[in-house]
Structure formats: C-alpha cells, structure tokens
Amino acid sequence: MKILFCSPEVYPFSKAGGVADFSASLPKALNKLNTVVNVVTPYHQVVKDEYSSEMQFVGSKTIVLDNMDEIANYYKTSRDGVNYYFIEHSFFNRVKFFDHDDDIKRFMFFNLAILELIDLIKYYPDIIHLNDWTNALLPYFLDSFYKEKLGYENIKTLLTIHNLEKQGAYPKTYEHLFTKKNFTYLHIDNINFLKTGIMRSSKINTVSHSYRSEMLTKFFGFSLDGALKSRQLDLRGIQNGLDFELYNPELDPYIFKNYNIDTFTEGKKINKQNLYEELGFRDTNKMLVSYIGKFGKQKGIDLITSVIDKYLTNDEFYFVVNGQGDYQYETYFAELALKYPDNFRYFEGFKHKLSQKIYASSDLLLMPSLYEASGLNQMIAMRYGTIPLVRETGGLKDTVTSYDKATSSGTGFTFENFDAKEFSEAIDLAVYYYNNEKEHFNNIISNGMKIDNDILSMAKEYHNLYFEILK
Numbered sequence: 001m002k003i004l005f006c007s008p009e010v011y012p013f014s015k016a017g018g019v020a021d022f023s024a025s026l027p028k029a030l031n032k033l034n035t036v037v038n039v040v041t042p043y044h045q046v047v048k049d050e051y052s053s054e055m056q057f058v059g060s061k062t063i064v065l066d067n068m069d070e071i072a073n074y075y076k077t078s079r080d081g082v083n084y085y086f087i088e089h090s091f092f093n094r095v096k097f098f099d100h101d102d103d104i105k106r107f108m109f110f111n112l113a114i115l116e117l118i119d120l121i122k123y124y125p126d127i128i129h130l131n132d133w134t135n136a137l138l139p140y141f142l143d144s145f146y147k148e149k150l151g152y153e154n155i156k157t158l159l160t161i162h163n164l165e166k167q168g169a170y171p172k173t174y175e176h177l178f179t180k181k182n183f184t185y186l187h188i189d190n191i192n193f194l195k196t197g198i199m200r201s202s203k204i205n206t207v208s209h210s211y212r213s214e215m216l217t218k219f220f221g222f223s224l225d226g227a228l229k230s231r232q233l234d235l236r237g238i239q240n241g242l243d244f245e246l247y248n249p250e251l252d253p254y255i256f257k258n259y260n261i262d263t264f265t266e267g268k269k270i271n272k273q274n275l276y277e278e279l280g281f282r283d284t285n286k287m288l289v290s291y292i293g294k295f296g297k298q299k300g301i302d303l304i305t306s307v308i309d310k311y312l313t314n315d316e317f318y319f320v321v322n323g324q325g326d327y328q329y330e331t332y333f334a335e336l337a338l339k340y341p342d343n344f345r346y347f348e349g350f351k352h353k354l355s356q357k358i359y360a361s362s363d364l365l366l367m368p369s370l371y372e373a374s375g376l377n378q379m380i381a382m383r384y385g386t387i388p389l390v391r392e393t394g395g396l397k398d399t400v401t402s403y404d405k406a407t408s409s410g411t412g413f414t415f416e417n418f419d420a421k422e423f424s425e426a427i428d429l430a431v432y433y434y435n436n437e438k439e440h441f442n443n444i445i446s447n448g449m450k451i452d453n454d455i456l457s458m459a460k461e462y463h464n465l466y467f468e469i470l471k
Contacts, residue, residue, distance in 0.1 A: 001466060003030065003037045004125040006114050008097060008107075008134040010039060010084065013047045015350050016097050017294055018240075018376045019131055019162050022207070025243035029459035031081045035466070038123055040114050043075060043086035045093050051077065055086065061116035065109055066177055072113040074120060085121070087113045098134075104170045107193065108177060111137045115146055124151035127202075127466055130159045133168035136197025137185065143200060144180045156469045159201035161194070162373050164215050165222050165298060168193030188223060198227045202469050205236040207374035208395030212237030220371055236465060239398055240374035241458035242383060249384045254353040255360040261449040264385040265442065268360065275361040279320070279345050287317035287434045289427075290362040290386070292355050293377055295325030295333075300368030300391060305332055306420040307427065312340045316431055320362070322347040322355050359384040363441075364430050368415075368423050372396045378412070382448030387441070388412040389426055399453065403444050405437075411448040 007023035009016050027037040058074040073088040091106040100106065114135065118124060130138055139157045146152040169190045178185065187195040198204055206212050212235060214220040216228055228235060249267070250260045256274035259267020273284050289311075295301050311317060321333050321344075333346040347354055359365075365381040367390045374395035378388035382400075390396040392414050403410030413430045415422040433441045 001035050001127075001470070002123065002125045003027075003035060003127050003129055003466065004114070004118065004123065005037050005039045005129045005131075006135040006138070007039065007041050007131045008110075009044075010041045012352070013051055013084070013086075014041065014044045014097065015352075018374070021243070021376055022160075022162070022240065023131060025241070025246070025455045026459060026462065027082045028080045028243070029241075029455045030463060032456065033459060033463050035463060038083045038085060038125075040085040040087065040117055042092040042097075042110060043073075043088035044097060045095055047086060048088075048093065058085065059120050061113065061120055063109055063112045063116060065105060065112070070109060072109070072116060074117055085117055087117070089113075103168070104174050104177070104191070107134045107168065108137060111135055111141055114138060115141055115152075118152070119149070122151075125155060126470055127156045127158055130157060130197060130201065132160070132162050133166055133194040133197070136168065136193045136201075138197070139200035139202075140182065140185055140196050144182070156202040157197075157200070158465065158469060159197040159204045161198075161204065161206045161215070163298075164194070164206075164220070164224060164373070165371075167195065167222070167224065187227070195224055195227050198224060198231060203234045203236065203465065204228075204231055205238050205465065207238065207240045208398045209237040209239060210397050211371075211373045211394035214371065214394060238458060238461045238465070240376060240379075240395060240453075241455035242376060242379040242453045244383070244454045247380050247383050249360055252356055252360070254356040256357065257360075259360075259385075261385075261446060264445060264449065268363075268385055271357065271360040272362075275357050276318075278357075279318075281318050281343070287364065287431060288320065288362045289317045289364045289366060290320045290358050291323065291366045292321075292358060293323045293367075295323055295329035297326075298370050298372075299325075300370055300418070300423075301326075301329050303368040303418070303420055303423045304366060305329075307424045308336070310424075311427070311431075312336075312343055315343055317343070317364075319344045320347075320358055321345070322349075322351060322358060324349050359386055362386040363434055364389055364413075364427075366427075367391070367396060368418075369393055369396060370418055375399070379451075379453045382411055382451055383453075385445045385449050387430065387444050387448065389430055390414055391418060391423075392416050399451075403433075403440070403447075405440055408440070408443045409447065410444060411451060412444065 009020040011020040011024040055075040075086045184199040185196040257270040337346040372394040400412040402414040415426040
C-alpha cells in the first residue's frame with residue numbers, strides 16, 4: 001500500500017503546532033507496518049534556512065493559477081526510511097506559515113502542486129492523506145482535473161481534521177480562481193477549503209473519540225456540523241499517539257538529567273535545579289507550573305490570564321510559558337514577565353530544546369482548553385512525569401483522568417466547565433497536593449508515566465482505515 005501524506009508543517013523541518021508532530025510520527029510508524037509513505041510539505045523559509053544543505057533537487061512543474069504560470073520546484077530528503085518532498089515557491093518563502101493576505105492562492109497552489117508531484121516522481125499512491133484545511137481542496141482538484149489522467153484514476157483520499165475552527169474560508173469574490181464551478185467548495189457564501197474536503201474526501205477522521213462526537217454539535221461544529229453529519233458514517237475518531245522514541249526522558253539529549261519511572265524523583269529534582277539556575281529562580285523546592293504551546297482562545301489562555309496574577313502575587317509557584325500565537329496574548333505574557341521578574345519567565349516561539357527542559361523540570365502543566373481535538377502536550381507531560389491539569393474536553397478528556405485519592409488512581413487534575421473559578425480550584429488542589437500530600441502527588445506522576453500512548457497503536461488504526469478505504 002502506498003500513501004502520499006500531505007501537511008503544511010512537519011517536525012523537525014517546520015513546526016507551528018501539533019500537526020507538525022503528527023506529520024512526523026505517523027509516517028515513521030506506518031513505515032514499520034510495511035506501508036510505503038512519502039510526505040509532501042511546503043519549502044518554508046525556515047526549512048530553506050536550516051536544511052537546504054541536505055536537499056536534493058527533484059524537478060519543476062508549471063501550475064496555472066489565476067491565469068498565471070507559477071513554477072513549483074521540488075526538493076527531497078530522507079529520514080528514518082521516509083522520503084520528504086518540499087514544494088518551493090515564493091508563496092512559502094516567509095517567516096509565518098499562515099495568516100497572509102494571499103493565503104487562498106498560496107494553498108490553492110499547494111494543493112495543485114501536490115497533484116503535479118505525483119506525475120513528476122511517478123509515485124501513484126493508493127491514498128492521499130490530507131491534514132486540515134490547507135490541503136482540503138485537493139479532492140476537488142483530483143475529481144475535476146486529474147481523475148482522467150493515467151495513474152490517478154483510482155486514488156482515494158483521507159482527510160484528518162485537527163482543528164475544525166480553522167477552515168480556510170475566503171470571500172466568494174475569489175471564485176474566479178476556480179475554473180470549474182462546483183457547490184462543494186462554497187459554504188455560507190464563502191469559499192471554504194475544509195468544507196470541500198469534508199464533502200469530497202473518501203473518508204474523514206479526527207484525532208480523538210470524544211472530539212468526533214463534539215464536532216457534530218452546533219457549539220463545537222463551527223457551522224460545519226451539518227456537513228459532518230451528512231458524512232458521519234464516513235467519520236472516524238482515532239486517538240492521537242506519542243512518538244516514544246522522540247519523547248523519552250530516559251534518552252532525551254536535551255534535558256539535564258535522564259530518568260525513568262523508577263528514578264523520576266531524583267531525576268526531576270536535578271532537572272528542576274538546573275533549569276532554576278538558568279532562569280534565575282532562587283527556591284529550588286518551590287513548585288514549577290508551565291504552559292507550552294499556542295496562544296489562542298481555543299487553548300483557554302483567557303482562563304490563565306484571569307487567575308494567574310493571584311498566584312504570582314502570592315508567590316505560590318514559579319510559572320514558565322513557552323509559545324506563540326495571537327498578538328494580544330504574546331503582549332500579555334511579555335508584560336507579565338516585567339511585572340513578576342522573580343517568579344515568571346516567558347519565551348516566545350516554539351523552542352524544542354527548551355520545551356524538553358521545561359517538561360522534565362515542571363510539576364504541573366496547564367491545558368485549560370475551550371476545545372481540544374486531541375492534544376499532545378498532556379501526553380508529553382505524563383511521559384516526563386509532569387502532571388497535566390486539563391479541562392474535560394475532546395482528547396484531553398480521553399487521555400487524562402482525575403486523581404482519586406481513595407483508590408490512588410488517575411493521571412492528572414481536571415475540571416469540567418470553562419470557568420475561571422473551577423480552573424482556579426483545580427490549581428489550588430494541585431498546589432495543595434504538591435505542598436502537603438507528596439506521596440499522592442508522586443502517585444499521580446507514576447500513574448501518568450505508566451500510560452502507553454505509543455504512536456504504534458495509532459498507526460495500526462490508520463493502517464486499518466486505509467484498507468477500509470480501499471475496499
């Protein structure tokens with residue numbers, strides 16, 4: 001079975017969020033199941049800056065877009081038995097991957113360039129695996145322009161939805177870019193990439209079982225619940241997994257001291273002491289709370305901003321943030337760092353080496369998401385003996401269970417409603433356990449480190465879904 005895996009970002013080459021990790025780990029795991037997977041992604045500026053020396057030029061194709069001939073140049077490299085193809089054009093030679101005024105053209109070009117790559121390298125896949133809105137137009141282009149071409153006749157498609165809110169919606173005035181009119185790319189009088197993929201892909205899936213149910217509701221459906229309901233027999237929920245080779249505190253080269261489930265008490269203590277020395281935190285016994293990831297309303301940042309001053313003013317714990325996103329939140333955390341220089345640190349951007357140090361040193365990771373299709377950070381945290389504090393939604397609800405003191409079962413602290421008071425009560429409970437119930441606190445750590453979220457289980461489910469699509 002041959003798969004062409006398409007993604008706007010792939011770690012370690014490019015990363016803006018969890019899709020990059022998914023796009024790195026799943027193809028590698030599928031290869032172990034004797035599935036041939038080639039990955040295609042944009043040749044972003046960061047890729048060109050850091051990885052151009054290992055790239056091999058493959059060839060070029062002409063893409064007609066808006067009555068203009070646009071040249072797509074293709075480059076290739078290989079890692080862990082996976083071939084990675086990069087589409088080069090000035091569209092992608094930018095610092096930010098998304099949120100440009102010409103995104104509709106950028107990602108229409110991306111979709112068309114993927115289909116042209118197939119002919120260029122004579123790799124005719126059984127299935128093209130799509131991820132989120134950025135390549136969700138591809139089934140429309142495949143049906144409209146390529147199905148009659150030799151090698152394309154039997155290609156099937158799978159669309160994986162990681163974030164239903166981000167849809168690639170643009171004014172209908174751009175319809176002149178489409179040379180074959182069709183209602184499936186229209187939604188609420190807009191062109192909508194994701195709706196197109198939902199209606200035209202052979203099968204659809206999302207990245208947790210709970211989110212599969214939530215996205216069929218009006219609140220979580222972001223106006224696409226109707227389209228999803230029309231395809232719900234073809235909609236599957238597959239829980240995301242974690243690359244245990246990449247995220248392994250026993251072997252991680254970026255942390256100060258390696259450790260495992262038997263040595264985490266001493267290992268995390270040494271990691272915390274060294275990180276505190278780097279950050280200028282004085283009290284090595286004080287609790288470390290962290291947030292790692294995107295800044296946006298979806299991630300519950302508003303809950304953090306509404307309660308965190310109380311804890312920092314009272315100097316109840318040290319707080320470290322590493323991430324980026326909406327400008328107002330970046331500004332907020334920058335100002336918070338000036339306001340609380342003794343117990344808060346903010347690092348803008350996605351810094352893998354730093355984030356690994358934070359996971360290995362932290363006692364508590366905050367994930368108060370409004371919604372979360374899957375989430376990987378809570379799995380990484382548990383793997384590294386950091387307790388996740390999550391809201392009970394989507395993949396967070398599926399992967400983190402609330403600690404029960406009576407039975408010593410559970411892997412984290414949870415709260416139900418998107419409410420600052422409930423969030424604060426959950427933090428208070430975690431702080432209490434850290435300061436007064438160390439045995440139970442360590443039980444939670446041990447329970448979390450025992451959880452097997454290895455990517456291979458997830459890969460087997462995708463492998464089975466591929467076979468189902470080809471029946």
